[in-house]
Amino acid sequence: MSTSPTSLQNNQVKDVDTLIEAFERLGYVTDRALATSVYLVIRLRKPFLIEGHAGLGKTEVAKVLAAMLGTRLIRLQCYEGLDVSSAVYEWNYQKQLLAIKIQEKTQQAVEEKEKHIFGKEFLLERPLLQSILEENASPVLLIDEIDRADEAFEAFLLELLSDFQISVPEMGTIKAKHIPYVILTSNRTRELSDALKRRCLYHWIDYPSVEKELKIVRARLPGVEEELSRQVVRFVQAARQLDLAKPPGVTETLDCALSVMSLGKHKLDIQTVEETLGCVTKSMEDTAKLRASGIERLLS
Amino acid sequence: MPHEEPDRSAASIIEFCQFARTQGLFVGIHQTIAAIEATQSIGDVDRQVFTFTLRTALTSSKEEWDLFDQLFEAFWDRSQRRPGPGSGEPKEGKISTRRPKAGPRTFGSLSSAEGEGKAVTGASAQQRIQKMDFSNIGHNDLAALEQVSLRLFRRMSLRLSRKRKIRNLADRVDVRRTIRRSIPRGGDPIVLAFQGRKPQKHRLVIFLDISGSMNPYSLFLVRFAFALQKYFKRVDSFLFSTDVVEITDVLRTRDLPDALRGLSQRAAGWAGGTKIGESLSDFNRQYGRKLLSTNTVFIILSDGWDTGEPEMLAAQLHRTRRRVQKLIWLNPLLGLKEYKPITRGMSAALPYVDVFAPAHNLESLLALERFL
Numbered sequence: 001m002s003t004s005p006t007s008l009q010n011n012q013v014k015d016v017d018t019l020i021e022a023f024e025r026l027g028y029v030t031d032r033a034l035a036t037s038v039y040l041v042i043r044l045r046k047p048f049l050i051e052g053h054a055g056l057g058k059t060e061v062a063k064v065l066a067a068m069l070g071t072r073l074i075r076l077q078c079y080e081g082l083d084v085s086s087a088v089y090e091w092n093y094q095k096q097l098l099a100i101k102i103q104e105k106t107q108q109a110v111e112e113k114e115k116h117i118f119g120k121e122f123l124l125e126r127p128l129l130q131s132i133l134e135e136n137a138s139p140v141l142l143i144d145e146i147d148r149a150d151e152a153f154e155a156f157l158l159e160l161l162s163d164f165q166i167s168v169p170e171m172g173t174i175k176a177k178h179i180p181y182v183i184l185t186s187n188r189t190r191e192l193s194d195a196l197k198r199r200c201l202y203h204w205i206d207y208p209s210v211e212k213e214l215k216i217v218r219a220r221l222p223g224v225e226e227e228l229s230r231q232v233v234r235f236v237q238a239a240r241q242l243d244l245a246k247p248p249g250v251t252e253t254l255d256c257a258l259s260v261m262s263l264g265k266h267k268l269d270i271q272t273v274e275e276t277l278g279c280v281t282k283s284m285e286d287t288a289k290l291r292a293s294g295i296e297r298l299l300s
Numbered sequence: 301m302p303h304e305e306p307d308r309s310a311a312s313i314i315e316f317c318q319f320a321r322t323q324g325l326f327v328g329i330h331q332t333i334a335a336i337e338a339t340q341s342i343g344d345v346d347r348q349v350f351t352f353t354l355r356t357a358l359t360s361s362k363e364e365w366d367l368f369d370q371l372f373e374a375f376w377d378r379s380q381r382r383p384g385p386g387s388g389e390p391k392e393g394k395i396s397t398r399r400p401k402a403g404p405r406t407f408g409s410l411s412s413a414e415g416e417g418k419a420v421t422g423a424s425a426q427q428r429i430q431k432m433d434f435s436n437i438g439h440n441d442l443a444a445l446e447q448v449s450l451r452l453f454r455r456m457s458l459r460l461s462r463k464r465k466i467r468n469l470a471d472r473v474d475v476r477r478t479i480r481r482s483i484p485r486g487g488d489p490i491v492l493a494f495q496g497r498k499p500q501k502h503r504l505v506i507f508l509d510i511s512g513s514m515n516p517y518s519l520f521l522v523r524f525a526f527a528l529q530k531y532f533k534r535v536d537s538f539l540f541s542t543d544v545v546e547i548t549d550v551l552r553t554r555d556l557p558d559a560l561r562g563l564s565q566r567a568a569g570w571a572g573g574t575k576i577g578e579s580l581s582d583f584n585r586q587y588g589r590k591l592l593s594t595n596t597v598f599i600i601l602s603d604g605w606d607t608g609e610p611e612m613l614a615a616q617l618h619r620t621r622r623r624v625q626k627l628i629w630l631n632p633l634l635g636l637k638e639y640k641p642i643t644r645g646m647s648a649a650l651p652y653v654d655v656f657a658p659a660h661n662l663e664s665l666l667a668l669e670r671f672l
Contacts, residue, residue, distance in 0.1 A: 015342075015343070015345070016342070016345065016349055032348060032349060032352060033352045033355070033356075036342070036349050036352035036353055036356060037352070037356040039342065040338050040341065040342065040353065040356060040357070043338075043341040043342070044334070044337055044338060044341060046334065049360070051361075051362060080594075080595075085476075090476075091476055091479070093475045093476065093479060096479055097479065097487065100479075100482070100483070100486070100487030101487055103487075104486055104487060110483060110484060113483065114483055117479075117483075187589075188362070188589065188590060189589055189590060189593065190590060190591075190593070191361075191590065194326070194360070197360035197361065198326070198328055198330055198331060198360055199330070200360070201334070201338075201356045201357055202356055202359045202360045202361070202364075202365065203356055203365075204359075204362045204365040204366075243585070245619065285615070285619070
């Protein structure tokens with residue numbers, strides 16, 4: 001599986017600096033603090049909780065980690081009301097009903113029939129079960145926006161993360177062959193339970209410094225002009241100081257730079273900002289606030 | 301780097317963990333072990349990466365994350381000079397510990413009524429008390445009101461939880477169980493299994509005005525907030541006048557008099573001026589993202605006498621309204637016949653309020669049941 005030139009075996013990640021380089025080759029600019037945490041995730045196989053505002057590359061960490069290790073990324077997007085049947089497994093009811101109909105005329109005993117329709121071929125594997133069933137190598141399991149799921153699901157997750165096994169009543173307990181690298185992200189829309197937090201390594205992603213953000217823009221948009229990237233980053237960084245309801249993240253910086261480029265402009269002036277304002281602020285109030293504080297001032 | 305290299309033995313890490321614990325970091329034995337494992341597996345690294353290693357292993361929230369560097373410096377600089385760093389005198393700038401310490405006992409003005417518990421109140425007396433305006437209650441009736449209110453609030457909470465269950469009876473066929481039950485009948489789903497919806501508890505945020513004009517009502521409304529906690533999944537309570545003070549942890553106790561005592565210490569601005577808009581803005585900034593969601597009911601208890609800008613209030617209410625399921629404004633003055641909500645603040649606020657109701661006596665508070 002790990003034949004692509006960018007992928008490394010986990011024992012090839014010798015130290016933090018190797019990891020920074022590998023991440024950068026994959027287009028993810030990171031700092032030593034985050035690299036240290038990721039390195040420990042690889043070594044200790046502990047779950048990793050990343051918190052921070054939206055659009056700062058939390059989800060990306062998991063994707064890049066999977067790409068670097070050349071393993072599969074399994075993603076579970078959390079939402080309110082997420083339950084076991086969409087997170088872990090579900091039986092394929094239609095298929096089961098058909099199978100029952102087909103078996104009707106046979107002379108099999110009820111127990112046999114039951115065993116048949118609760119076989120593996122009728123099981124729909126959802127992300128958490130998939131991550132445990134992975135045959136070849138440890139996958140990266142991304143549990144995205146865990147703060148959106150409810151507490152009950154969190155409690156269930158706790159059990160999974162300590163034993164890495166899932167029990168399906170009709171089949172028995174399934175234990176992980178390869179313990180997945182688990183990455184949880186949260187936007188802090190609610191406090192997670194202490195028990196879950198304490199099981200994880202923790203990292204808080206903050207807004208990047210000007211230098212780091214410049215580096216990110218250049219890494220992600222190789223065609224960007226030096227002067228433009230500088231202007232965009234400066235503008236977004238200034239906008240972050242404005243106490244907006246949704247401060248722009250790095251995603252917004254990239255969007256803004258990309259749309260300026262697509263408009264065929266080479267400079268960020270007032271008119272261009274007006275045209276691309278939707279990339280930076282995402283609500284009417286924020287847009288008004290930004291205008292009120294003077295776009296010219298933010299640009300200088 | 302000017303510092304000496306820190307000692308990285310397991311013993312010194314354990315010492316550091318103990319030190320961090322005294323400084324408000326929530327470090328359990330699991331984290332200590334994780335920290336030791338982490339430093340061992342990271343090998344020989346510079347001081348910076350060593351800091352990062354311990355930080356990622358020992359912290360578990362942004363607050364702890366922000367505090368960590370300071371603790372790290374304090375401990376490793378100190379341990380160069382002083383033996384036995386475990387003593388840990390509290391430092392300035394320390395984050396508040398999670399569990400509020402039970403403060404020295406002072407006498408809350410209203411707490412004496414509990415525990416006597418024998419005064420008999422007949423039905424008519426009870427009704428009279430229910431309709432009595434909080435601001436007119438004399439000292440004699442206070443004890444009775446206390447008892448009645450506690451009892452009624454409790455009954456109200458029971459009724460609420462029951463209502464929810466009946467309403468949410470089976471509404472969807474549970475295919476999985478249905479198939480299971482159909483096996484003995486050759487696959488015909490004769491007996492259907494149903495799936496009821498799980499009772500979805502709402503979250504409640506209470507935003508209570510304690511400025512001077514609310515003085516006669518504040519204490520009763522705190523009680524109300526306390527009673528509401530029983531049947532909501534989560535209740536977060538805040539006091540405000542010119543500042544916002546969180547009192548969730550104080551109210552999260554079984555004993556009401558205790559809570560009231562804690563409150564009198566917490567609330568700095570009891571009976572001061574009112575800046576509703578600014579307080580709400582503070583709240584939105586500090587807690588909004590965390591506490592407001594589509595299953596949150598937001599209750600403001602205030603008389604609407606605002607010394608701040610009405611535009612500010614309107615903007616902040618609008619912002620809050622968009623995030624929550626329902627915004628309820630309880631105004632004690634609404635109980636007065638001649639009162640009309642035409643103060644600048646109140647009229648600016650009304651467009652964003654879903655329910656505008658009185659809160660001047662027990663009856664009006666109990667009537668709220670309809671909206672929750």
